[in-house]
Amino acid sequence: MLAEELGYADVWVSDHVAVPTDAEYPPSAYVFEPLVALTWVAACTNRVGLGTTVLVLPMRNPLVLAKMVASIDQLSGGRIILGIAAGWLEAEFNALGVPFSERGARTDEGIDIMRLAWTDDHITAEFPVHGARFASMRTKPQPVGHVPLWIGGHADIALARATRVGDGWHGAFLSPEQTAQRVKKLRAARPEADFVISMRTRWDALEDDHDIILAEIDHYQEVGVTHLVPEPRQRTVDAYLRAIEAQADLFRRAGVTMTA
Numbered sequence: 001m002l003a004e005e006l007g008y009a010d011v012w013v014s015d016h017v018a019v020p021t022d023a024e025y026p027p028s029a030y031v032f033e034p035l036v037a038l039t040w041v042a043a044c045t046n047r048v049g050l051g052t053t054v055l056v057l058p059m060r061n062p063l064v065l066a067k068m069v070a071s072i073d074q075l076s077g078g079r080i081i082l083g084i085a086a087g088w089l090e091a092e093f094n095a096l097g098v099p100f101s102e103r104g105a106r107t108d109e110g111i112d113i114m115r116l117a118w119t120d121d122h123i124t125a126e127f128p129v130h131g132a133r134f135a136s137m138r139t140k141p142q143p144v145g146h147v148p149l150w151i152g153g154h155a156d157i158a159l160a161r162a163t164r165v166g167d168g169w170h171g172a173f174l175s176p177e178q179t180a181q182r183v184k185k186l187r188a189a190r191p192e193a194d195f196v197i198s199m200r201t202r203w204d205a206l207e208d209d210h211d212i213i214l215a216e217i218d219h220y221q222e223v224g225v226t227h228l229v230p231e232p233r234q235r236t237v238d239a240y241l242r243a244i245e246a247q248a249d250l251f252r253r254a255g256v257t258m259t260a
Contacts, residue, residue, distance in 0.1 A: 078144030168196030
């Protein structure tokens with residue numbers, strides 16, 4: 001796979017189930033189901049991490065999700081990075097029959113359910129938000145090791161969730177200046193080096209000025225970003241592959257460590 005040949009540490013897929021016809025974002029409703037896509041990628045690769053940027057947790061049953069994630073993690077040799085968030089598109093929740101007002105509580109309880117399923121056996125517990133009851137229940141397989149949870153979202157409640165239960169924070173499309181404000185709050189609570197500060201960007205190395213991208217790479221690093229996920233705007237396979245080749249060259253020129 002080209003991403004491995006170029007030295008990328010990980011590859012990422014996004015998540016939307018249903019998109020309103022007149023939505024300004026996302027730019028397309030054509031989005032592969034993320035865990036199905038990552039299963040295919042896992043089978044075609046040997047090394048790269050497999051990430052979601054980000055999966056909307058409260059739209060899904062967390063026990064089924066835990067089983068899917070653990071299965072991919074086992075089959076890939078422990079390569080899953082689960083980026084999750086509470087979501088923002090109310091019409092999508094309505095289409096799924098999930099109360100939009102409960103998304104925060106469902107996210108918090110869903111994390112608890114997944115981690116319990118990944119680490120415990122003969123589970124006995126109750127989860128009132130989901131109406132779930134475990135009476136000496138077993139759910140296997142479990143992941144190879146600890147599945148990193150990178151929490152998305154830019155609001156204070158999302159930052160607090162990231163520092164409380166996450167292994168990292170995964171932001172999206174903020175400027176370095178906007179990112180710096182969040183990093184300050186995150187690091188006040190989670191100063192340890194292994195707490196990841198990740199940012200998804202709209203860089204397209206086929207269309208954007210390379211000097212601007214290089215300057216932004218430096219700026220993000222200066223404000224404390226430790227991981228970057230560029231998202232080229234290309235919509236054909238050939239152009240997208242050329243964009244990630246050009247971006248890999250820019251990362252090398254910037255002195256970025258790519259391979260984990």
